[in-house]
Amino acid sequence: MRMTSNALSGASAAQAALNTISQNISNVMTPGYSRQGVVLSPLAAASGDRLSAGSGVDVLAIRRYSDTYKNLQMWQAQSQQGQLAASREYFQQLEQVMGSSGTSLSAGLDKFYAALNAVSVEPASLPLRQQVISEADALVRRSDNLNRVFAVQLASVGEQRAAVVGQINLLSQQVAQLNQKVAAAEAMSSNVAGLLDERDRQIDALAKLVDVRVTTLGDGSKSISLPGGAPLVVGDTAAALSVEPQQDGSQRLTLQFANERFVLSDERAGGTLGGLGDYEKNVLRPQLTAVKSLMGQLATRTNEVLAGGFDLQGNQGKPLFIIGASDGAVSLAPLTAEELAFSSVAGTPANSGNLNALIAIREEKVDVAALGKVSFGDAYAQLVGQLAIASQQNKASLETAKAVRAEAESAWKSASGVNSDEEAVNLIEFQKMYQANMKVIAVAGELFDSTLAIL
Known part of the structure; x- marks a missing residue:
């Protein structure tokens, strides 16, 4: 009977829907899971059968609810958050170290010039002269401590960059493998929802490490490229990123795809990789250069003034600082208290003309990179102060990026996430649909039995 056939198709459709709902409910807490639903379509009556209402219902497909635009928004927000978060800890550490009284060059300069002012009262006093040497040594040590912090941060950034590149390569390979599986499954008309969810999760993890441009190809695979256009994943082929050390201590980022080789600018790469490059290029190295330049020019100018004076024995002045020829590092010269050339007149130890010239250096203008x-x-x-401003901007931008990411996730969940209340309603409705169709089958059976009884 036709009604039995119709009811069987309805019961089958309801069962497919109930199976799909159970899958959604079981994955309500699974990160990155996109809900699914059945696509139903009425089966038309057979041609020439004018008394038939139709042939039941058909399940055209199991639909995966996914919004490409919202996915892209979420990945872009992930990349921005990853970029800002990458430098947050480095900012905090450097700001704390440079602002600490124990390593501050400002505090060291204050003490050095305070010692010079103290000795100006009695230029021939050996204890006061020795205090000047002690404070000069302390100033050099402060500079050394800062340089060590810079060196440690540079090494940490380099190690983290290498680790991030390894993670990017692994995730790229996994996306390429999933592309291959998706294309093969779709060619066999299989449900690829699970594969698509896993691929989206991998792309989201990849977006945290580097800014990605994602496009969907005709076979269902996704192509991923970097902001500059360099390909990262095309179909089932993934590129290989590598880090190459340079002679100046920096690192060069290269990408190999098939027979093509690209040199990348990591500060524009976005994500964690871009954040590391941006911090190193625009914050860490400029601060390192500025501190070295400041100490180098201070040492040079101090030595120049001392060279024009005379010590307690009437000898020409000797340098107080030594400047490294290769790295520009400043160290203390092996100078005794008697050899400090504070006098501007040979044979007059009590004269402090040259000492006053040393004290006046503090107010002289110096050209420092990024400051003028x-x-x-x-x-x-x-x-x-410049570092503190950059750190606060990073912190504020990171908070904004977190809010944008949270909003993007909320928008994604509204389209693709599982709503427990909605699924509960659907569960009841399709249960009723199944029971109603089974009732139709039962009624059809009773009618058939009655027909047989009449005959």
Whole structure:
């Protein structure tokens, strides 16, 4: 009977829907799971059968609810958050170290010039002269401590960059493998929802590490490229990123795809990789260069003034600082208290003309990278202030990026996430649909039995 056939198709459709709903409910807490639903279509009556209402219902497909635009928004937000978060800890550490009283060059300069002012009262006093050497040594040590912190951060950034590149390569390979599986499954008309969810999760993890441009190809696979256009994944082929150390201590990022080789600018790569490059290029190295330049120019200018004076024995002045020829590092010269050339007149130890010239260096203008012309006394404080501003901007931007990411996730969940209340309603409705169709089958059976009884 036709009604039995119709009811069987309805019961089968309801069962497919119930199976799909159970899958959704079981994955309500699974990260990145996209809900599914059945696509139903009425089966038309056979041609020429004018008394038939139709032939039941057909399940055309199991549909995966996914919004490409919302996925892209979520990945872009993930990349921005990853970029800002990558430098957050480095900012905090450097800001704390440079602002600490124990390593601050400003505090060291204050103590050094305080010692010079103290000895100006009695230029021939050996204890006061020795205090000047002690404070000069302490200033050099502060500079060394800062340089060590810079070196440690540079090494950490390099190690983290290498680790991130390894993760990017692994995730790219996994996306390429999933592309291959999706294409093969779709060719066999299989349900690829699970594969698509897994691929989206891998792309989301990849987006945290590097900014990605994602496009969908005709066979269902996804092509991924970097902001500059360099291919990262095309079909079942993944590129290989590598980090190459350079002679100046920096690192060069290269990408190999098939027979093509690209040199990348990591500060524009986005994600964690871009955040590391941006911090190193625009914050860490400029601060390192500025501190070295400040100390180098201070040492040079101090040595120049001392060279024009005379010590307690009437000898020509000797340098207080030594400047490394290769790295520009400043160290203390092996100078005794008697050899400090504070006098401007040979044979007159009590004269402090040259000492006053040393004290005046503090207010002289010096050209420091990223600051321009600024006095020796103010230069370091301005460097710390500049760092603090950049750190606060990073912190504020990171909070904004987190909010944008949360909003993007919320928008994704509204389209693709499992809603427990909605699924509960669907469960009841399709249960009723199944029971109603089974009732139709039962009624059809009773009618058939009655027909047989009449005959």
